[in-house]
Amino acid sequence: MxxxxxxxxxxxxxxxxxxxxxxxxxxxxxxxxxxxAGVGFxxxxxxxxxxxxxxxxxxxxNTYIGVDQDVPTDPMGSIIIPVKIEYAISNRFGVGLKFxxxxxxxxxxxxxxxxxxxxxxxxxxxxFHLNTNEENDLFIELILGSSNIRWLYNEFSNNNLxxxxxxxxxxxxxxxxxxxxxxxxxxxxxxxxxxxxYQKFTPTYVSNPQTxxxxxxxxxxxxxxxxxxxxxxxxxxxxxxxxF
Numbered sequence: 001m002x003x004x005x006x007x008x009x010x011x012x013x014x015x016x017x018x019x020x021x022x023x024x025x026x027x028x029x030x031x032x033x034x035x036x037a038g039v040g041f042x043x044x045x046x047x048x049x050x051x052x053x054x055x056x057x058x059x060x061x062n063t064y065i066g067v068d069q070d071v072p073t074d075p076m077g078s079i080i081i082p083v084k085i086e087y088a089i090s091n092r093f094g095v096g097l098k099f100x101x102x103x104x105x106x107x108x109x110x111x112x113x114x115x116x117x118x119x120x121x122x123x124x125x126x127x128f129h130l131n132t133n134e135e136n137d138l139f140i141e142l143i144l145g146s147s148n149i150r151w152l153y154n155e156f157s158n159n160n161l162x163x164x165x166x167x168x169x170x171x172x173x174x175x176x177x178x179x180x181x182x183x184x185x186x187x188x189x190x191x192x193x194x195x196x197x198y199q200k201f202t203p204t205y206v207s208n209p210q211t212x213x214x215x216x217x218x219x220x221x222x223x224x225x226x227x228x229x230x231x232x233x234x235x236x237x238x239x240x241x242x243x244f
Contacts, residue, residue: 027137027180028129032088034096036178036188038239040080042102044196046231053223076117076231077105082239086127094127098143119149119196121170137178137186145170147196149229162206164227168198178241186241194235200226 081103086096104117123145130138151164174192181187203224
């Protein structure tokens with residue numbers, strides 16, 4: 001009789017504690033707020049479409065417009081500084097925001113004499129969590145966002161081009177894994193495929209006093225009207241996670 005009572009008592013204790021025990025095995029739970037920050041790297045293949053006005057003779061003022069279709073460019077690399085916020089709307093799904101900056105690596109052999117290329121990104125996140133175990137939060141991430149990018153050129157750039165500015169959209173599909181050291185602090189690993197598409201960069205030119213004083217005769221000059229820019233590649237990175 002005492003044995004039966006003991007078994008019933010242990011069973012009751014187990015049933016009462018089961019919900020909390022099960023919840024402890026899930027690293028991602030409804031109501032969690034999570035902040036991720038770190039550093040990443042990007043590698044992209046890109047192509048562009050440019051509309052250019054050519055001036056074939058300075059005195060006769062002959063002009064024509066040429067459009068270069070889908071011109072491939074050199075691969076582009078970048079250093080990424082992302083900050084992400086997520087809220088758990090259930091034990092499986094999370095929504096949030098992403099803020100980031102891309103510092104693209106400049107090619108020293110660029111014919112336009114590029115000084116720097118930077119973009120600032122803003123995106124909305126949709127995450128699905130697999131909840132593998134207590135310390136490991138593996139999830140799939142979809143980001144839809146917008147991006148502002150700016151090219152800056154050195155003083156003696158080709159054709160006196162000073163800068164290019166553009167705005168576009170991006171989409172990113174990625175896999176993330178959080179490894180928790182404690183209940184609130186962890187390490188984040190990130191990998192994604194990301195595509196950016198910018199439409200109609202607007203160029204800015206600086207005047208060249210020498211050209212204005214001594215205009216060339218029978219030469220061809222040009223002005224860029226706009227550039228469409230498309231790039232796709234992989235992002236990967238590492239960072240820290242705080243869970244509240």
